[in-house]
Amino acid sequence: MSLRLFILGLAASFGLAWLFVVIVPFVKMRNLEPITLSKETDGAVGIFYPKRSGRIVNGAKVYAENGCYLCHTQVVRPTYAGNDMFRADWAGLAKDPERGDTRRETNAYDFEGETFAQIGSSRMGPDLSNLARRLEAAAAAKGGGDPATLLYAHLYDPRRSPEARKATCPSYRFLFTRHEIKGQPSSQALPFGGDATTELLPDSDAKALVSYLLAMKKDQPVPAALNFAPAEAKAAAR
Ligand code: HEC
Known part of the structure; x- marks a missing residue:
């Protein structure tokens, strides 16, 4: 195999994958135009907004x-x-x-x-x-x-x-905090995981x-x- 053929083969194997997996989807999806609804086929007018x-x-x-x-x-x-x-x-x-x-x-x-x-x-x-x-x-x-x-x-x-x-x-227990109940139980306490003296609360991330x-x-x-x-x-x- 000549060096030229080798380089061409290399460029084709990486280049084509790059073209179809990265470039084509990017060009197709980069600017999504708003889609106008049609009364005929969609039974509604205006713009489609998910x-x-x-x-x-x-x-x-x-x-x-x-x-x-x-x-x-x-x-x-x-x-x-x-x-x-x-x-x-x-x-x-x-x-x-x-x-x-x-x-x-x-x-x-x-x-x-x-x-x-x-x-x-x-x-x-x-x-x-x-x-x-x-x-x-x-x-x-x-x-x-x-x-x-x-x-x-x-x-x-x-x-x-x-x-x-x-x-x-996996269990994501670190997104929750156990608090001791002092006085009134919290209104945000979850209905599970608590006991007589503690209650379970979700953190802001949860x-x-x-x-x-x-x-x-x-x-x-x-x-x-x-x-x-x-x-x-x-x-x-x-
Ligand atoms: C290691 C792989 C793995 C990771 C990471 C993972 N899950 Fe899961 N998840 C699963 C599997 C497998 C199931 C199917 C039930 C089972 O075997 O646990 C599942 C089930 C679920 C279900 C129930 C789905 C249903 O249709 O009832 C939810 C909700 C869920 N996972 C949310 C999450 C969330 C949110 C995260 C990230 C914080 C996460 N999972 C991370 C593997 C994973």
């Missing part, structure tokens, strides 16, 4: 600092690239009590408001794109519990229930993280312009 609420910026920082992205993804892949759409309640709820089937793939607009899209680096634990929806459904199934309490309990001790004894999600996690509802309907196919399907149905 809803996110909660302490997203602080919570995203705590999420990053604690390496949640190492084991949890935030991407529902398109069906040609994986079976995420069919995993139980990953992509939205298949049977939402009010809206019916809300499942859909992730798009770049879902990360609106975040400085860094934490799509995740491996999938050891479940995808968290629609975690808040799953928690709401779980809380409703238990007779109207509080999704935030479920999350605090998970972060404090992922192995608390007999079914989860072998769970591998609150921000839970607020961020409770905003994980990436199932808002997207305009047909983003959804690639449905516009034609609707047109054909008329």
Whole structure:
């Protein structure tokens, strides 16, 4: 092999990967234009603006600092690239009590408001794109519990229930503080982890993280312009 061929081969192996993994996505996503809704296909007018609420910026920082992205993804892949759409309640709820089937793939607009899209680096634990929806459904199934309490309990001790004894999600106990009860118990004390003389309180990092996690509802309907196919399907149905 000549040196010239070797250098060319080297440039192609690194250059092409760099082009398709870094440059093409960067150019496609750097400036997301607002998408105008169309009355015809979306049944609404105005601009598509994905809803996110909660302490997203602080919570995203705590999420990053604690390496949640190492084991949890935030991407529902398109069906040609994986079976995420069919995993139980990953992509939205298949049977939402009010809206019916809300499942859909992730798009770049879902990360609106975040400085860094934490799509995740491996999938050891479940995808968290629609975690808040799953928690709401779980809380409703238990007779109207509080999704935030479920999350605090998970972060404090992922192995608390007999079914989860072998769970591998790390415990984040250092995000909580145990206080001695002096006089009146605190109104912010968690309903678990306390005893006769002490109570458990979430720190500000735990609150921000839970607020961020409770905003994980990436199932808002997207305009047909983003959804690639449905516009034609609707047109054909008329
Ligand atoms: C070492 C890998 C790992 C890390 C790091 C990790 N998790 Fe997990 N997580 C898991 C696994 C695996 C599960 C599935 C249940 C189990 O086995 O614990 C899980 C389950 C969960 C669940 C329940 C999901 C559901 O759908 O019910 C939540 C919520 C969660 N993790 C949040 C977090 C947060 C927040 C962080 C960062 C502070 C984090 N995890 C860091 C591995 C991890």
